[in-house]
Amino acid sequence: MSKDTKQQILDAANHLIEQEGVAALTLESVAAAAGVSKGGLLYHFPNKDALIEGMIAHLIQNFDERLGQSADFADWLAAYVRLTLADMSLLSQAQFSILAAIANNPDLVQPMADQTAAWQKRIESVAKDPVLATIIRLATDGLWYAEMLGIRQVSDEMKQAVEKRLLEMIHDSTQSE
Amino acid sequence: MSKDTKQQILDAANHLIEQEGVAALTLESVAAAAGVSKGGLLYHFPNKDALIEGMIAHLIQNFDERLGQSADFADWLAAYVRLTLADMSLLSQAQFSILAAIANNPDLVQPMADQTAAWQKRIESVAKDPVLATIIRLATDGLWYAEMLGIRQVSDEMKQAVEKRLLEMIHDSTQSE
DNA sequence: ACATATAAACCGTCCAGACGGTACAGTTCC
DNA sequence: GGAACTGTACCGTCTGGACGGTTTATATGT
Numbered sequence: 001m002s003k004d005t006k007q008q009i010l011d012a013a014n015h016l017i018e019q020e021g022v023a024a025l026t027l028e029s030v031a032a033a034a035g036v037s038k039g040g041l042l043y044h045f046p047n048k049d050a051l052i053e054g055m056i057a058h059l060i061q062n063f064d065e066r067l068g069q070s071a072d073f074a075d076w077l078a079a080y081v082r083l084t085l086a087d088m089s090l091l092s093q094a095q096f097s098i099l100a101a102i103a104n105n106p107d108l109v110q111p112m113a114d115q116t117a118a119w120q121k122r123i124e125s126v127a128k129d130p131v132l133a134t135i136i137r138l139a140t141d142g143l144w145y146a147e148m149l150g151i152r153q154v155s156d157e158m159k160q161a162v163e164k165r166l167l168e169m170i171h172d173s174t175q176s177e
Numbered sequence: 178m179s180k181d182t183k184q185q186i187l188d189a190a191n192h193l194i195e196q197e198g199v200a201a202l203t204l205e206s207v208a209a210a211a212g213v214s215k216g217g218l219l220y221h222f223p224n225k226d227a228l229i230e231g232m233i234a235h236l237i238q239n240f241d242e243r244l245g246q247s248a249d250f251a252d253w254l255a256a257y258v259r260l261t262l263a264d265m266s267l268l269s270q271a272q273f274s275i276l277a278a279i280a281n282n283p284d285l286v287q288p289m290a291d292q293t294a295a296w297q298k299r300i301e302s303v304a305k306d307p308v309l310a311t312i313i314r315l316a317t318d319g320l321w322y323a324e325m326l327g328i329r330q331v332s333d334e335m336k337q338a339v340e341k342r343l344l345e346m347i348h349d350s351t352q353s354e
Numbered sequence: 355a356c357a358t359a360t361a362a363a364c365c366g367t368c369c370a371g372a373c374g375g376t377a378c379a380g381t382t383c384c
Numbered sequence: 385g386g387a388a389c390t391g392t393a394c395c396g397t398c399t400g401g402a403c404g405g406t407t408t409a410t411a412t413g414t
Contacts, residue, residue: 038401042402137319138315
């Protein structure tokens with residue numbers, strides 16, 4: 001029961017932000033959306049920061065899990081691109097946790113910053129062309145961030161074309177020149 | 178005085194967010210930071226949304242002004258890359274207005290979304306290789322967004338290498354193939 | 355089999371503080 | 385004389401969090 005409830009709360013919180021903005025993320029509204037009392041919510045997350053911390057931890061864990069640990073760098077980077085762009089449109093919209101963190105306590109983005117730094121470190125130490133690989137990652141993230149911030153800028157067709165091209169670039173950059 | 182005061186208020190608001198996070202952006206604290214009374218602040222911006230609207234308008238105007246209107250697409254895109262990456266590290270940190278918008282009223286990012294869409298439209302209608310040009314813009318934005326969100330991920334050296342490479346990519350992509 | 359004990363899971367209410375915004379009478383500067 | 389403020393006092397609302405109480409599952413002793 002506990003595990004489910006916690007998950008339910010995290011999901012509810014994300015949906016709330018997606019639909020009504022981060023300003024709507026109050027303990028009471030989250031509790032209501034999750035079908036739990038405020039007291040019950042605070043039982044699982046002793047305060048608001050803890051809730052947001054949980055949201056971000058869940059986001060990172062979920063993504064990293066699905067990303068896997070392909071030994072082959074090209075495979076890994078390709079998975080990164082695909083997953084990020086897929087997350088955007090359909091799957092578990094846990095991305096909004098970042099917004100909650102920013103709005104409430106900037107320190108809470110640290111885990112995300114650490115994770116990003118770790119990915120970047122891998123890129124810089126393994127890629128044949130670290131600069132290009134970084135650019136590929138940044139472009140992917142750029143699209144993801146914009147979407148998260150509500151800045152829809154690119155048509156779906158262009159999005160797909162960008163994804164396709166990024167994957168080609170990965171392929172090219174790992175061929176011998 | 179009016180023009181100066183307004184500018185002072187906008188600057189103060191941005192500095193506040195940068196240093197203490199968007200949660201610290203209250204009318205009273207902005208007024209105090211700008212050396213103005215709360216009444217004085219509300220004289221210029223009748224409510225908080227208007228203040229944030231002003232911040233974003235200023236950000237866009239400032240950037241677009243400095244971007245110029247180079248007829249040559251390659252020059253224009255290069256200027257975009259340089260300006261965005263320069264803005265990040267030193268100049269008028271007006272970027273934080275986006276955070277304020279997100280935290281208070283998502284509708285307020287609309288002007289920024291419109292502006293971005295306009296840039297994207299230019300890219301898609303003018304560039305010889307629209308997909309690559311879009312990728313270049315997205316990578317630039319990706320770095321900018323991350324920095325804004327407090328996700329510092331790339332060393333200064335890598336940042337410079339990325340900028341250099343992006344400019345080369347622009348050059349290559351506008352050469353005949 | 356059954357009472358007892360105990361901790362986890364959860365409910366509902368209350369409150370102090372903060373915030374956005376109003377009102378308005380005065381003041382300074384062009 | 386009006387635009388550009390200052391300063392103070394105030395209101396209504398919302399929110400995070402504290403707290404005391406209640407149900408439910410689980411374990412234990414007999």
